[in-house]
Amino acid sequence: MIDLLELKKIGVQFGDKQVLKDISIKFQPGEIIGLVAPNGTGKSTLMNVIMNYLPPNQGKVILNHELQYSSKANEVKIHQDVSMMPDQSDLYNHVSGKNHLKIYQEMWNSDPKLIDDTIVKLGMESYVKKKTGTYSLGMRQRLCFAMQIVSNTQVMLMDEVMNGLDPTHVELISQILLQKKAEGKTIIIASHLLENLEQYADRIFFMKNGELKLVDDVSPGFSDNKVTTVRVSNFSQELLIVFKEQFPELAVQTLPNGKTLIDVKEQDTITLGAITQYLIAQRLTDFSFGKLTLNDLYSLEYQQS
Ligand SMILES: Nc1ncnc2c1ncn2[C@@H]1O[C@H](COP(=O)(O)OP(=O)(O)OP(=O)(O)O)[C@@H](O)[C@H]1O
Numbered sequence: 001m002i003d004l005l006e007l008k009k010i011g012v013q014f015g016d017k018q019v020l021k022d023i024s025i026k027f028q029p030g031e032i033i034g035l036v037a038p039n040g041t042g043k044s045t046l047m048n049v050i051m052n053y054l055p056p057n058q059g060k061v062i063l064n065h066e067l068q069y070s071s072k073a074n075e076v077k078i079h080q081d082v083s084m085m086p087d088q089s090d091l092y093n094h095v096s097g098k099n100h101l102k103i104y105q106e107m108w109n110s111d112p113k114l115i116d117d118t119i120v121k122l123g124m125e126s127y128v129k130k131k132t133g134t135y136s137l138g139m140r141q142r143l144c145f146a147m148q149i150v151s152n153t154q155v156m157l158m159d160e161v162m163n164g165l166d167p168t169h170v171e172l173i174s175q176i177l178l179q180k181k182a183e184g185k186t187i188i189i190a191s192h193l194l195e196n197l198e199q200y201a202d203r204i205f206f207m208k209n210g211e212l213k214l215v216d217d218v219s220p221g222f223s224d225n226k227v228t229t230v231r232v233s234n235f236s237q238e239l240l241i242v243f244k245e246q247f248p249e250l251a252v253q254t255l256p257n258g259k260t261l262i263d264v265k266e267q268d269t270i271t272l273g274a275i276t277q278y279l280i281a282q283r284l285t286d287f288s289f290g291k292l293t294l295n296d297l298y299s300l301e302y303q304q305s
Pocket residue numbers: 014019037038039040041042043044045046
């Protein structure tokens with residue numbers, strides 16, 4: 001089993017555009033990593049470096065403390081342990097889903113039982129023997145996911161795994177991801193389905209200006225729910241100024257969508273009560289208490305002027 005995948009000072013430049021800047025990170029077995037960023041930021045570039053498809057301009061990737069990505073010669077060994085979920089365009093229209101799964105099982109020499117297990121888990125029985133040319137978008141996506149699960153590599157990279165899936169299948173795949181994590185896999189997922197990613201990812205990173213920012217550094221206490229967020233609609237600038245004078249110790253931010261977020265430490269019921277009284281007195285009755293969401297943080301990180 002791989003016990004570590006390590007990126008050391010990875011830099012990638014296309015022309016004069018620095019897409020990845022000095023990225024150093026270690027991935028452990030049994031964890032799910034979420035990569036979040038607007039389109040064109042560098043998520044695929046990072047995955048291509050981890051797959052050894054793209055040699056970085058600077059830095060190195062190391063597998064299990066020893067296997068260095070310095071040359072193409074190591075690629076076969078690397079791909080035994082590190083896989084990228086196939087893309088829908090990689091499917092052969094005239095070949096059945098089941099045969100795609102068999103090919104992957106044979107190429108990675110994994111347990112043949114995984115084929116039927118995965119078909120059942122993903123509810124693919126009714127169509128898996130048909131040619132993939134007859135599949136809908138969601139059926140193709142499930143097959144691509146199933147192919148990677150059947151390959152059963154230690155490290156799995158997934159770019160937009162939930163693409164085109166209905167909520168039932170998003171939930172099903174989320175459950176399988178958690179099972180794979182429990183088996184000790186390292187799963188790195190780029191996704192724009194932020195609410196979903198939050199359910200299963202252990203560490204989530206925003207990519208910005210070529211760097212990875214852990215969301216807990218963007219908002220301390222985010223993952224361990226140590227902050228209660230009061231979400232207020234229609235907080236006018238005038239009232240906000242008064243509010244900030246009255247509660248100078250609180251972090252207050254207004255999102256581009258007009259919602260104002262007030263962060264309160266988890267147990268501080270006195271402050272929560274005082275905020276409630278203030279809001280009601282000002283007739284600001286459209287508010288709720290809850291957790292800061294990844295969507296809120298995304299908006300703060302990328303949409304703030
Ligand atoms: N081979 C290449 N040559 C030149 N520029 C490239 C190349 N590959 C990627 N880029 C540029 O690098 C930047 C990052 O691209 P990348 O595909 O990694 O983004 P991404 O975050 O995966 O986007 P998306 O969410 O749309 O998949 C983009 O500006 C892209 O145009």
